[in-house]
Amino acid sequence: MNTHNISVGGLVVERGGKPFATAPDFTLEAGQTLALTGASGAGKSTALMAMAGIRPPHLGSIVINGIDPWSLSPSKRDRFRGHFIGLVFQTFHLVDAVSVEANLTLAATCAGLKPDAARIKGLMERLGIYELRRRLPGSLSQGQAQRVAVARALVNKPAVIIADEPTSALDDANALGLLALLRETAQENGAALVLATHDGRVTQAVDRIVTMEVMQ
DSSP states (O other): OOEEEEEEEEEEEEEEEEEEEEEOEEEEEETTTHHHOOOOTTSSHHHHHHHTTTOOEEEEEEETTBBBBSOOHHHHHHHHHHHHHEEEEEOOOOOSSSSSHHHHHHHHTTTTTTOOHHHHHHHHTTTOGGGGGOOOGSSOHHHHHHHHHHHHHHHTTTSSEEETTTTTTTTTTHHHHHHHHHHHHHHHHHHHHEEOOOOHHHHHHHSEEEEEEEEE
């Protein structure tokens, strides 16, 4: 098993170019899970984007597998993200012109990896979307699209899985199944799992909970 980890220290995110909110320091080792909580508008999504190397933090350090993604050039940071970070954001960013299955294949090819057909099939089966594999994303319900986005995030066996409100569109049965899959995948692949949420179903299923604080 790989020994992946993420460490966050002194993280301050900004809004409108000004410091806005802080996240508590934490370190997650392989297989550990954490919920990032806070009121709506408290900066949870912005903090996740900083951890994912998408939007720079105002202050603080983010280290994944010993590497600060913000020390890399934009092209190297994109490649690093594709290899080591699995993302599930509230806007799913699925490619509408190709099928569900092709979206998962693209996740590998865009990261410079060879698609693993068996893994892709297995993820679709476990998430209950295998029968949707030939459908276009625009024909899916919100919950179906959310599960496709989760499958895509897991395709490349990431070091860190980062998910923003991954259960928001799901009923209890699908939410619990998705959370179980995320936890199992983190443990199987030695990945750390960070979820931003206000869902009690999520906070009851993780190892640790930390809360964003808005600066006064």
